[in-house]
Amino acid sequence: MEFHEALELGRNAFSMALMTSAPILVVGLVVGLAISLFQAVTQLQEQTLTFGPKIAAMVVAAAIFIPWIANRMLAFTRDMLTTVPFADGS
Numbered sequence: 001m002e003f004h005e006a007l008e009l010g011r012n013a014f015s016m017a018l019m020t021s022a023p024i025l026v027v028g029l030v031v032g033l034a035i036s037l038f039q040a041v042t043q044l045q046e047q048t049l050t051f052g053p054k055i056a057a058m059v060v061a062a063a064i065f066i067p068w069i070a071n072r073m074l075a076f077t078r079d080m081l082t083t084v085p086f087a088d089g090s
Contacts, residue, residue, distance in 0.1 A: 001084070001085060009080075009084065012076070013076075016072065016073070016076045019072065020069045020072055020073060023061060023065045023068075023069075024058050024061045024062050024065060027057050027058055027060075027061035028054050028057065028058045028061075031053055031054050031057040031058075032050055032054050035049065035050045035053060035054065036050070
């Protein structure tokens with residue numbers, strides 16, 4: 001395997017990790033921003049208020065996006081198994 005092929009493989013793996021984690025992280029970001037805005041408006045500065053709704057929203061998002069994430073990961077694995085040359089031991 002050449003250096004540029006290994007570099008491309010690493011880039012693809014990093015891209016896949018970002019793509020599959022992005023939906024759940026974006027939901028957490030949006031919920032956290034909404035709760036922060038609510039806290040700023042009401043002047044309710046309770047530190048533990050953000051964790052419960054954010055975790056619940058991220059669990060729901062994970063349940064919704066699991067089929068899509070699994071399909072993306074299976075496609076990536078299939079591509080890696082068909083394109084990456086393996087050492088034949090010789």
